[in-house]
Amino acid sequence: MSSRRLLPLxxxxxxxxxxxxxxxxxxxPAPTAEPAAGTDxxxxxxxxxxxxxxxxxxxxxxxxxxxxxxxxxxxPASRYVEEVLAPMFTEATGINVEFEVTSWDxxxxxxxxxxxxxxxxxxxxxxxQDIIYTYLGxxxxxxxxxxxxxxENLASPDFxxxxxxxxxxxxxxxxxxxxxxxxxxxxIKINLYRTDLFDDPDIQAAFEAEYGxxxxxxxxxxxxxxxxxxxxxxxxxxxxxxxxxxxQGHTGHPSATYEFVESIxxxxxxxxxxxxxxxxxxxxxxxxxxxxxTAKEALNFWLDMLNYAPPEATSSxxxxxxxxxxxxxxxxxxxxxxxxxxxxxxxxxSAVVGNVGVARSPLSDGVLEEAESGEGYIGYYDGGAFGxxxxxxxxxxxxxxxxxxxxxxxxxxxxxxxxxxxxxxxFDDPKVQEADVATNGYYTMLKDDGPLYRxxxxxxxxxxxxxxxxxxxxxxxxxxxxxxxALDQACAAAEAAMVQLGYGE
Amino acid sequence: MDSNRTGWGLLxxxxxILGVMGLxxxxxxxxxxxxxxxxxxxSGQMEWAGVNNFRRLVFDSAFLGSLGRTLxxxxxxxxxxxxxxxxxxxTLLRDFPGKIVFRTIHALPLVIAPIxxxxxxxxxxxxxxxxxPYYLDRWFDIDYNIGRYAEQAxxxxxxxxxxxxxxxxxxxxxxxxxAMPKEPQEQARVDGANxxxxxxxxxxxxxxxxxxxxxxxxxxxxxxxxxxxxxxxGGGPGNATRYVGIYxxxxxxxxxDYGYGSAMSLLVLYFTIVLAWLLFVALAQVGNQQSSS
Numbered sequence: 001m002s003s004r005r006l007l008p009l010x011x012x013x014x015x016x017x018x019x020x021x022x023x024x025x026x027x028x029p030a031p032t033a034e035p036a037a038g039t040d041x042x043x044x045x046x047x048x049x050x051x052x053x054x055x056x057x058x059x060x061x062x063x064x065x066x067x068x069x070x071x072x073x074x075x076p077a078s079r080y081v082e083e084v085l086a087p088m089f090t091e092a093t094g095i096n097v098e099f100e101v102t103s104w105d106x107x108x109x110x111x112x113x114x115x116x117x118x119x120x121x122x123x124x125x126x127x128x129q130d131i132i133y134t135y136l137g138x139x140x141x142x143x144x145x146x147x148x149x150x151x152e153n154l155a156s157p158d159f160x161x162x163x164x165x166x167x168x169x170x171x172x173x174x175x176x177x178x179x180x181x182x183x184x185x186x187x188i189k190i191n192l193y194r195t196d197l198f199d200d201p202d203i204q205a206a207f208e209a210e211y212g213x214x215x216x217x218x219x220x221x222x223x224x225x226x227x228x229x230x231x232x233x234x235x236x237x238x239x240x241x242x243x244x245x246x247x248q249g250h251t252g253h254p255s256a257t258y259e260f261v262e263s264i265x266x267x268x269x270x271x272x273x274x275x276x277x278x279x280x281x282x283x284x285x286x287x288x289x290x291x292x293x294t295a296k297e298a299l300n301f302w303l304d305m306l307n308y309a310p311p312e313a314t315s316s317x318x319x320x321x322x323x324x325x326x327x328x329x330x331x332x333x334x335x336x337x338x339x340x341x342x343x344x345x346x347x348x349x350s351a352v353v354g355n356v357g358v359a360r361s362p363l364s365d366g367v368l369e370e371a372e373s374g375e376g377y378i379g380y381y382d383g384g385a386f387g388x389x390x391x392x393x394x395x396x397x398x399x400x401x402x403x404x405x406x407x408x409x410x411x412x413x414x415x416x417x418x419x420x421x422x423x424x425x426x427f428d429d430p431k432v433q434e435a436d437v438a439t440n441g442y443y444t445m446l447k448d449d450g451p452l453y454r455x456x457x458x459x460x461x462x463x464x465x466x467x468x469x470x471x472x473x474x475x476x477x478x479x480x481x482x483x484x485x486a487l488d489q490a491c492a493a494a495e496a497a498m499v500q501l502g503y504g505e
Numbered sequence: 506m507d508s509n510r511t512g513w514g515l516l517x518x519x520x521x522i523l524g525v526m527g528l529x530x531x532x533x534x535x536x537x538x539x540x541x542x543x544x545x546x547x548s549g550q551m552e553w554a555g556v557n558n559f560r561r562l563v564f565d566s567a568f569l570g571s572l573g574r575t576l577x578x579x580x581x582x583x584x585x586x587x588x589x590x591x592x593x594x595x596t597l598l599r600d601f602p603g604k605i606v607f608r609t610i611h612a613l614p615l616v617i618a619p620i621x622x623x624x625x626x627x628x629x630x631x632x633x634x635x636x637x638p639y640y641l642d643r644w645f646d647i648d649y650n651i652g653r654y655a656e657q658a659x660x661x662x663x664x665x666x667x668x669x670x671x672x673x674x675x676x677x678x679x680x681x682x683x684a685m686p687k688e689p690q691e692q693a694r695v696d697g698a699n700x701x702x703x704x705x706x707x708x709x710x711x712x713x714x715x716x717x718x719x720x721x722x723x724x725x726x727x728x729x730x731x732x733x734x735x736x737x738x739g740g741g742p743g744n745a746t747r748y749v750g751i752y753x754x755x756x757x758x759x760x761x762d763y764g765y766g767s768a769m770s771l772l773v774l775y776f777t778i779v780l781a782w783l784l785f786v787a788l789a790q791v792g793n794q795q796s797s798s
Contacts, residue, residue: 109758116544130535135597138549251652252741254759312633314652314742384746461545467760471567471744478653478742 043066056092056404061386063397064094070386071100071298072126072235073107076338077418079097081405085414105254107464111389115140120391123398127181129170130456135387136173136180137460145178147399154396159403163423170455171385181385182402185420187337188453189380192465193217193363194331195440196355197231206234217359218332221267223302228308231331233248236491244308246321246333251474257466260302260473262380262456263334267372271376272457275465275494276337282446282491290491294364299483299501303476312316314477315494326350334361336382337442341419344439357440360449368452378456383420423444461501468497529671535574537769545761558768566771570744578659579727579747582666584724587716589667592675594682597675612672619669623736626665630737651738655745662734662746674719681715682708703794717788721781728777749773 067466069212072078078101086097111125115135127135148155164183171181197203198215202236207215211226218224230246235242248259261273274290275282282288289332306313310329312320322339324330328351342349344356361379370376386405388398402408412429415421419442426432427447436443442443458464469490476486498504542551543773560645564567610670614622630637631651641647651658685708693703709716732748736742740747740755747755753773 047511105759111762114546134545138544249652249740251740251743252739252746310633311638311650312631314650315631316652324633460547464543464545464760464762467755471747474741475743478655478745480655480743501543501545 035358043087045322053092054158058093059093059156059395060093060400063394063400065096065399066394066402067096067098068123068394068398069098069121070124070126071102071107071110071122072106072386073128073384074101075185075418077132077414077420078126080417081184081415085405085410086415088410089401092404093400095400097401112140115389115391116242116390120393123394124386124401125389126184126384127171127383127387128458129167130462132171132181132385133458133460135461140390141180142390142392143173143178144182144388144399144402146179147388147395149184151396151399154403156400156401156403156407158407158409160408161396163408163425164406165424165450167381167383168385170383171387177494178309181387182406183383183385183422184405185338185382185418186422187340187420189334189382190337190340190442190445191217191359192325192333192335192340192343193357193359194328194352194355195357196352197331198357203234206230217357218362219360221362223365224332225301225308227332228305232308233493239327241310241327243310243330244332245305246316246324246330246335247302247305247309247313248316248318248319248321249309249313249477250308250336251314251421251477253317254466254470256477257470258318258380258471259334261301261466261469263361264302265295265298265378266377266454267361268294268301269367269370269376270295270298273465273469274491277457277458280495280498282494282498283488284491286495288491288495289486291496295410296483296487299476303483305345306477326352328352333472337446338382338419340439340442341416341435343444345435358442358445360445360452365464371452377452377476378449379453381450381453383422383455415443419443461498461503464497464501465494468493525619532769534770537763538771540764542763543761551764555765558765559772562772563763567744568752569748571747572773574659574744575728575730575749578663578666578730579724581663582670582727583720583723585663585667586671586674587720589671590678590719593671593675594678597679598682611675614669615672615676617669619732620736622665622669622749623733626661626733627737630661651742651744654708655742658742658745659739662730662737665733665737666730669733670723670726672721677715677719678712681712685711713788713791717785720788722783724780724784725777728773728780 072081078099082101086099090096092278100107102110107126109129111122113119114121115125115138127141156394161179165186166184168179168183171183172179198217204215207227207230215227215230216223218227224245230244232244232497235244236238249256251451265271265274270289270292274288274292274295276287276289279287282290284290284292310324312324316324318336321333322335322343325333325335326339326343326349340356340358343352344350345353347353363378367376367378371378386402388395388402392398408423408425411421411423411426412431415426415429415432416435419439421427421432421443427443432443456462472481472486472490472493475481476483481489495504510572526699537551539554539556540551540555541554594613597604597617627635629635630649630651632638632652641649648654649657651661662781689707689711690703698706729750730748731754734746734748735751735754738746738752749769753766753769756762756769760766
């Protein structure tokens with residue numbers, strides 16, 4: 001081929017190569033599949049981590065060569081399972097693990113379709129705390145207590161349900177107490193803030209001069225707003241890419257609704273998304289709270305925060321919010337705790353290492369007291385478990401896998417990699433305590449304040465309800481609806497959706 | 506008789522594949538559309554609903570709005586692609602420096618998967634990080650934020666579709682123009698016709714079969730757009746880019762409302778067939794009038 005004819009082919013190739021090369025350097029740190037820096041990805045002492053390896057190989061002998069297939073959301077904790085625990089398990093047992101770590105939407109879609117159609121593609125699935133009630137209602141999951149009782153030879157001496165925190169109760173049948181999932185991650189949604197900014201004497205003096213009271217981490221919504229306004233102006237005056245707060249406000253993704261109903265509304269004292277769990281009604285006129293004056297005040301506060309958030313806020317889901325904070329673009333913000341450790345310690349991905357503080361969200365009067373008494377809660381306790389679908393063709397091998405990840409010995413490194421803790425003893429591990437110092441007390445907060453937070457309400461129709469509400473929050477964030485209009489319409493749509501499903505008629 | 510058998514035998518594999526992959530799913534969707542079937546319902550079972558799902562559609566303002574938005578998107582996208590594609594194809598008929606390089610680069614979007622197109626445009630337009638908002642703000646003082654402003658999001662999805670699919674139209678037009686006989690045009694010029702008259706009375710009528718085929722293909726594609734837009738905006742802000750494909754996806758998958766979602770799918774299929782038929786009849790009439798005149 002002549003050089004004249006080669007040229008047209010080579011030039012585009014070179015251009016594409018250059019574009020791809022340029023794209024390989026990300027503009028801002030973003031979460032990747034890598035465990036946090038400084039994390040021991042070996043899973044700790046291999047022999048100890050896998051318990052008595054001879055027991056595992058003997059128990060798994062009948063299943064050697066079997067391939068277990070699972071699906072989960074792409075979270076730091078799940079990626080640790082994929083990269084560290086699954087290979088360890090295969091080494092100890094000869095059972096292969098094919099683990100799909102995918103987006104939140106796709107994870108649900110795949111798992112539900114598999115279990116509904118009884119196809120048996122998956123041997124273990126991620127059960128987020130908020131969907132367990134739906135799965136139990138549909139008999140989607142295998143009773144693990146029964147499975148262990150039926151297969152005593154498969155009961156690992158290193159697996160004890162009593163080692164877990166009370167978070168495991170979410171995955172038990174409320175009536176029988178039987179277990180349906182082994183917790184693999186649990187964390188709270190926290191208020192992260194920049195210690196370098198909040199502790200700077202010049203900034204403190206400037207704040208006090210403007211607002212008439214000392215700068216500190218917000219305990220009230222008014223204070224949070226002042227902080228947000230101040231740091232946004234500070235960023236502008238000093239030509240910095242700095243804004244006052246994060247907002248998880250993607251105007252086409254469910255994460256926006258979640259931030260409001262799970263992290264903002266409860267701090268005003270609006271619980272269970274404003275839905276009356278006895279009557280399945282959401283509007284004030286029918287006994288609900290979704291469009292109450294308090295809820296409207298909460299939504300107005302949250303929408304106002306958009307004025308002090310980085311421009312990417314209306315395109316940000318939970319991942320982008322963490323990335324924005326890690327890039328140093330927000331002085332404070334609501335961030336899922338699973339990101340706390342890498343933001344605070346991973347210099348490859350975070351620009352704010354060593355400058356991260358953790359705190360409770362700002363609260364309205366009386367909310368803390370209600371949370372302490374058990375009547376309410378101050379924020380979202382997120383997490384999930386692995387369970388075995390009723391349609392699995394490899395239940396016994398899957399049981400071994402769940403017991404393997406439920407060993408005490410694998411928890412500490414996993415906790416540091418994924419900012420998650422599911423066992424009481426993990427809090428005392430030296431590695432976790434070291435990470436606690438690096439995060440300015442995230443793990444201590446998880447332990448001490450954990451009981452003040454709560455998971456999703458026990459809706460048997462979680463996704464459908466949320467989907468019915470989403471468009472109104474998106475429109476409010478886009479400025480097409482006021483807070484009042486959005487909540488009035490959202491509660492009506494929620495009630496219609498519940499009636500359609502056969503609830504609250 | 507033997508040749509009949511041979512014919513059917515040769516066709517059988519294709520017919521079986523079409524039946525299994527096309528007809529059976531269609532019949533299943535048709536069947537489901539007459540039931541209430543939601544995994545999250547109180548019963549969780551399929552319950553006979555008659556035509557209730559179709560009745561719901563008529564009163565579902567969000568769905569109808571989504572359908573209207575999709576039709577507008579399709580009209581603007583296909584028209585723009587057709588005009589641009591025709592102009593580019595006409596240009597590519599002539600010689601100019603760098604023509605082959607341009608033609609190769611111009612065709613590159615065609616080989617990119619829709620989901621990658623969406624991701625690329627997201628990186629380009631994401632507020633705070635993307636090149637587009639940065640330079641629009643810096644050079645023209647435009648606050649470009651597709652997460653916040655509905656019109657900007659709508660026109661960005663339109664631009665993305667035009668960028669992605671104009672090369673396809675260009676290539677089909679180029680093939681048509683290249684294959685067209687030159688004699689009638691030369692004859693017309695000899696008879697004194699100007700360029701506009703040649704285009705209006707010769708080129709376009711002669712290209713009509715290519716144009717119709719291209720419009721059909723692009724229209725059907727545009728009506729079912731999902732991947733790129735889902736990646737770029739997720740359907741937002743609000744409902745601004747929630748085209749009917751995304752709407753149906755949300756009803757069928759996150760909401761697991763299989764019966765209602767099936768009814769929606771059938772209605773959209775019906776609309777597509779009707780639109781294609783109307784277009785075909787209209788263009789055929791135009792072609793007949795022109796050939797008779």
